[in-house]
Amino acid sequence: MSNSTNATNLCVPGSLCEVLVYEVELIIIPVLFLLAFLVTLIILLVLKCTYKPSHLYGHHRNEKDDTQHHRNSHRHRNSNRQHLQGIDAPAELNPLEHEVIPMTAQSQHDMQNSSPAVPQQTTGRHPDLFQLVSPLPLTFSVKPDNTFTLHRAVMDRQPVVLRVLKESANAKERQSFLGFAHFLSDLGLHPSLPRLLGVVSVQTPLMIAVEELEHRDLLSFLWRCRQDHTGREAPCDMTERRIFTMGAQIASALEYLHSKNYIHGNVKARSVLVGRDLSVKLWGLGPAYHRKTSAASMDVEDTEMRKWQAPEALARQPLQQSSDIWSFGILLYEMVTLGDPPFPNIMAGELLQHLQRVNTLKRPPNCSNTLYSIIKSCCQWKPKDRISLAELNRKLQSGERSANEQAVLRVSEPVNMEKYIREAGYGESYNYAVL
Numbered sequence: 001m002s003n004s005t006n007a008t009n010l011c012v013p014g015s016l017c018e019v020l021v022y023e024v025e026l027i028i029i030p031v032l033f034l035l036a037f038l039v040t041l042i043i044l045l046v047l048k049c050t051y052k053p054s055h056l057y058g059h060h061r062n063e064k065d066d067t068q069h070h071r072n073s074h075r076h077r078n079s080n081r082q083h084l085q086g087i088d089a090p091a092e093l094n095p096l097e098h099e100v101i102p103m104t105a106q107s108q109h110d111m112q113n114s115s116p117a118v119p120q121q122t123t124g125r126h127p128d129l130f131q132l133v134s135p136l137p138l139t140f141s142v143k144p145d146n147t148f149t150l151h152r153a154v155m156d157r158q159p160v161v162l163r164v165l166k167e168s169a170n171a172k173e174r175q176s177f178l179g180f181a182h183f184l185s186d187l188g189l190h191p192s193l194p195r196l197l198g199v200v201s202v203q204t205p206l207m208i209a210v211e212e213l214e215h216r217d218l219l220s221f222l223w224r225c226r227q228d229h230t231g232r233e234a235p236c237d238m239t240e241r242r243i244f245t246m247g248a249q250i251a252s253a254l255e256y257l258h259s260k261n262y263i264h265g266n267v268k269a270r271s272v273l274v275g276r277d278l279s280v281k282l283w284g285l286g287p288a289y290h291r292k293t294s295a296a297s298m299d300v301e302d303t304e305m306r307k308w309q310a311p312e313a314l315a316r317q318p319l320q321q322s323s324d325i326w327s328f329g330i331l332l333y334e335m336v337t338l339g340d341p342p343f344p345n346i347m348a349g350e351l352l353q354h355l356q357r358v359n360t361l362k363r364p365p366n367c368s369n370t371l372y373s374i375i376k377s378c379c380q381w382k383p384k385d386r387i388s389l390a391e392l393n394r395k396l397q398s399g400e401r402s403a404n405e406q407a408v409l410r411v412s413e414p415v416n417m418e419k420y421i422r423e424a425g426y427g428e429s430y431n432y433a434v435l
Contacts, residue, residue: 152212153209184210196208196209215278238408254324255393264288269331311356321389336366
């Protein structure tokens with residue numbers, strides 16, 4: 001107000017005078033707003049530069065917790081294993097020790113990738129699970145399968161075989177691996193089929209746990225029976241009665257598979273597993289699974305299968321259940337000869353022509369008339385002429401009751417692997433494992 005008065009006093013009466021009036025409030029208020037804006041902006045910039053989101057701190061804390069947990073788990077595993085004897089578990093198996101094994105479970109990711117559905121069933125794992133893991137030695141060299149490895153392990157104090165899918169496997173191989181696990185689960189329980197004990201399918205490495213039979217495959221078992229056991233009773237001594245007993249168990253497994261409309265297609269001594277009590281279980285189910293999942297019938301393209309296959313398979317015709325009967329006759333021949341290859345003097349590529357001339361397996365020296373008649377009834381040229389499984393079981397059980405259980409089968413000649421691979425028709429040697 002005083003400014004206005006002073007300006008008025010400067011004007012001369014009778015003249016035109018310009019009066020400037022300054023209002024202090026009109027200048028200060030905008031300046032205050034500007035200052036407040038600048039201060040706020042500076043504060044925001046400082047906060048942006050110095051602020052770390054809470055989830056980052058949480059992540060950092062989780063990393064510390066995970067590291068500590070990993071160290072504790074590692075110490076716990078080491079404390080468990082320091083008392084063990086044998087080869088330690090492969091590195092890729094260690095993270096699974098304190099997790100949960102899905103017995104036949106399937107992850108949501110696998111379902112979205114159209115993997116076969118597997119019944120949901122889980123079991124808790126124990127700290128001593130999958131200990132004493134060691135590589136499973138190969139029986140001998142034939143065709144390779146580089147998608148999985150085999151390990152012997154202990155699970156719940158029971159010896160098992162782990163079929164472990166390699167982490168380099170692609171989506172198709174993973175689907176096939178889980179599909180085979182589902183196939184085994186779908187087969188159900190039978191006393192002459194190996195038991196499926198667990199399937200790891202929700203995290204890598206994927207694996208299938210199957211019971212281990214102490215004496216492994218029948219072919220190796222028969223070869224061990226060739227050794228001289230003079231002066232002591234050998235657990236692998238083979239008698240004719242034992243052949244009938246084992247044969248009846250294998251035939252029972254075949255009958256079970258056929259009742260589920262499956263054709264085994266791979267019946268041979270190396271597809272049979274021998275337990276501690278010398279009971280046997282039929283394995284080698286890979287071809288049966290692939291035949292089930294393939295739209296077309298499986299042609300016999302691998303020469304290592306030819307010596308055991310029926311004539312219709314050699315002629316690239318669809319397999320029948322009676323094709324397994326033919327192969328079963330060849331298996332009996334392997335057993336009575338303690339692991340000789342069938343048709344040793346015939347090339348695999350010439351076997352079909354040889355059979356067309358009505359040639360059959362020659363009678364082995366140690367083979368009785370009863371056993372040889374069963375072998376011939378299995379290996380008939382026409383499928384309709386072969387013995388039925390029901391009749392085969394009846395003859396095996398009858399032969400078991402009357403067979404000699406005292407005379408032990410002997411073969412003086414030791415196994416010559418190079419000769420065996422050649423006579424069995426394998427040709428080139430490849431890596432092979434029983435399971």
